[in-house]
Amino acid sequence: MPQDLPFAELVVVDLSQGIAGPLATMMLAQYGATVIKVEPPGGDWLRAPAQVPGGNTGVTVSGNMGKRSICVDLKSARGAEILRRLVTGASVFVESFRPGVVGRLGFSYDDVTALNPEIVYASVSGFGQSGPHAHRPAMDPVLQAYSGLMTEHGTFLDGPHRLITIPVDLTAALFTFSALSAALYGKRVHGKGTYLDLHLLQAAAWLDLHALHERLLHDGRLAPQPTIYGNYRTADGEIFLAAMNETEWARVRAVLGDDERLLADRFRPYGALRAPEPHTGASAELRALVAELLLAGSTADWVERFNAHRIMCAPVNDSVGFLREPHVEQLGLFEHLTQPGIDRPVPIPGLPGPLPIRDGSRRSVSPLAGADTADVLAEYGFSPAEVDELLAAGVVTSFAPATATAE
Numbered sequence: 001m002p003q004d005l006p007f008a009e010l011v012v013v014d015l016s017q018g019i020a021g022p023l024a025t026m027m028l029a030q031y032g033a034t035v036i037k038v039e040p041p042g043g044d045w046l047r048a049p050a051q052v053p054g055g056n057t058g059v060t061v062s063g064n065m066g067k068r069s070i071c072v073d074l075k076s077a078r079g080a081e082i083l084r085r086l087v088t089g090a091s092v093f094v095e096s097f098r099p100g101v102v103g104r105l106g107f108s109y110d111d112v113t114a115l116n117p118e119i120v121y122a123s124v125s126g127f128g129q130s131g132p133h134a135h136r137p138a139m140d141p142v143l144q145a146y147s148g149l150m151t152e153h154g155t156f157l158d159g160p161h162r163l164i165t166i167p168v169d170l171t172a173a174l175f176t177f178s179a180l181s182a183a184l185y186g187k188r189v190h191g192k193g194t195y196l197d198l199h200l201l202q203a204a205a206w207l208d209l210h211a212l213h214e215r216l217l218h219d220g221r222l223a224p225q226p227t228i229y230g231n232y233r234t235a236d237g238e239i240f241l242a243a244m245n246e247t248e249w250a251r252v253r254a255v256l257g258d259d260e261r262l263l264a265d266r267f268r269p270y271g272a273l274r275a276p277e278p279h280t281g282a283s284a285e286l287r288a289l290v291a292e293l294l295l296a297g298s299t300a301d302w303v304e305r306f307n308a309h310r311i312m313c314a315p316v317n318d319s320v321g322f323l324r325e326p327h328v329e330q331l332g333l334f335e336h337l338t339q340p341g342i343d344r345p346v347p348i349p350g351l352p353g354p355l356p357i358r359d360g361s362r363r364s365v366s367p368l369a370g371a372d373t374a375d376v377l378a379e380y381g382f383s384p385a386e387v388d389e390l391l392a393a394g395v396v397t398s399f400a401p402a403t404a405t406a407e
C-alpha cells in the first residue's frame with residue numbers, strides 16, 4: 001500500500017460478510033488500511049452465487065477490493081487462536097453476524113478488548129444489538145419492507161416497490177465507514193478505542209426521512225410536485241423533465257415551440273396547478289399535452305435543447321447506458337478492473353479522496369476466498385509446517401491465489 005494514504009498504518013480484522021460491513025472495510029482499504037478479511041471455511045455467504053467455490057461476483061468484487069482474505073474455522077480451538085493473534089495487533093475489528101453469534105465464537109467486544117484494550121470495534125446488524133428484533137437475520141430488502149421504504153417507493157405505482165439498488169446496504173456501509181473514521185480520529189484525540197453499534201435499521205430510517213417528514217407535515221399525504229415534473233416518452237426513449245416554477249415553465253414552453261395550447265387560461269398560473277399525483281383535471285391535461293409534444297423528438301435532442309435553456313432534465317438510462325454516457329467516460333468515473341475468477345473487466349467507480357485505483361494494483365484486486373491464508377499465517381508467526389498442518393486439518397482453507405501483489 002502507498003504510505004501516503006491516510007489509513008496506511010491501520011490493520012483491520014474484518015469478519016463482516018454480505019454487503020454493508022464489507023463495503024465499509026473496502027473503503028478503509030482504499031484509504032490505505034491493511035484489511036484482513038476472515039471468512040468461514042467455505043467463504044463469505046455472498047460468494048455462493050459465484051461460478052467457482054470461494055469465487056467472485058460483482059458484489060464480492062466491490063465489497064473486497066484491496067483486502068487480503070483468510071478462511072478460518074473459528075469454531076475450532078486452533079482457528080480461534082489464529083484470530084486472537086490477528087486481533088492482538090489490529091486497530092479495528094468489524095463483524096456483521098446476527099447479534100450473539102460473535103460472542104459465541106469468543107470475540108465479543110469484551111473478549112476482544114481483553115486482548116487489545118484500545119481497539120475500535122464495530123458490529124453491523126440488521127436491527128441493532130438490543131430490542132425485541134435484535135436477533136433477526138436481515139438484509140437490504142427486509143429493511144426496505146420494514147421501514148416503509150418499499151411503500152414510499154411504490155407510492156405512485158401499483159403498490160410497494162423494492163429498489164434493487166440496495167440503498168439500505170450502501171447507506172449502512174457509508175455510516176459504518178464514517179463512524180469508524182470518526183472513532184479513529186477520536187482515538188487520536190483521547191487515546192481510547194470504542195464500540196460502535198451500526199445497523200441497517202438506522203440507514204433505512206435516514207433513507208425514509210424525506211417521505212416521513214412529507215407525510216407528517218402534510219397530514220399523511222406526500223407534498224404535491226410541480227405539474228410537469230416527471231418522466232415522458234420521446235421518439236426513441238424516455239426523459240425526466242422538471243419545471244419548478246413559472247419562469248422555468250415559460251422556458252419549457254419556448255423549447256416546446258410555444259405551442260399555443262399550452263397558454264390556455266386553465267393552465268395558469270402554473271403554480272396553482274400543483275396537485276398530488278396521480279394528476280387530475282387541468283394538471284393531467286397539461287401533462288398529456290407536454291407528453292404529446294415530446295413524442296416528436298429524440299431524447300438526446302430534447303436534453304440538448306432543454307439544457308440550453310437551463311431546464312433540469314436527463315435521459316432515463318439504465319446502468320449500462322449511464323456507464324456509456326460520453327460525459328461519464330470522459331471523466332473516467334469508472335475503472336475497469338481485472339479480477340480473479342471473473343472473465344471480463346469489472347467497472348468500479350472511484351471514491352472521493354484516495355489515489356485512483358490502478359488495474360492490477362493491490363488495491364484493485366478482490367481476492368478469492370482464502371487467497372492469502374498461507375501468507376497471512378506466516379506473517380503472524382506460523383511456521384510452514386504448522387500452516388500445512390492447519391490446511392490439512394481443515395482449520396484453514398485456501399482457494400486460488402490472488403493475481404496481483406504490487407501497488
Ligand SMILES: CC(C)(COP(=O)(O)OP(=O)(O)OC[C@H]1O[C@@H](n2cnc3c(N)ncnc32)[C@H](O)[C@@H]1OP(=O)(O)O)[C@@H](O)C(=O)NCCC(=O)NCCSC(=O)C(=O)O
Nearest residue numbers: 018019020040073074075096097098125126137138139140
Ligand atoms: C447476513 C446474515 C443474514 C447471515 O445469516 P446466517 O447465515 O445465519 O449467518 P451468521 O452470520 O449469523 O452466522 C451463521 C453461523 O456461521 C458461523 N460462522 C461464521 N463465521 C464463521 C467462521 N469463520 N468459522 C466458523 N463458523 C463461523 C457463526 O458462528 C454462526 O453459527 P451459529 O452461532 O452456530 O449459528 C446475518 O449474518 C445477519 O443478519 N447479519 C447482520 C446484518 C447484515 O450485515 N446483513 C447483510 C447485509 S448486506 C446483504 O447482503 C444484502 O442486503 O443483500
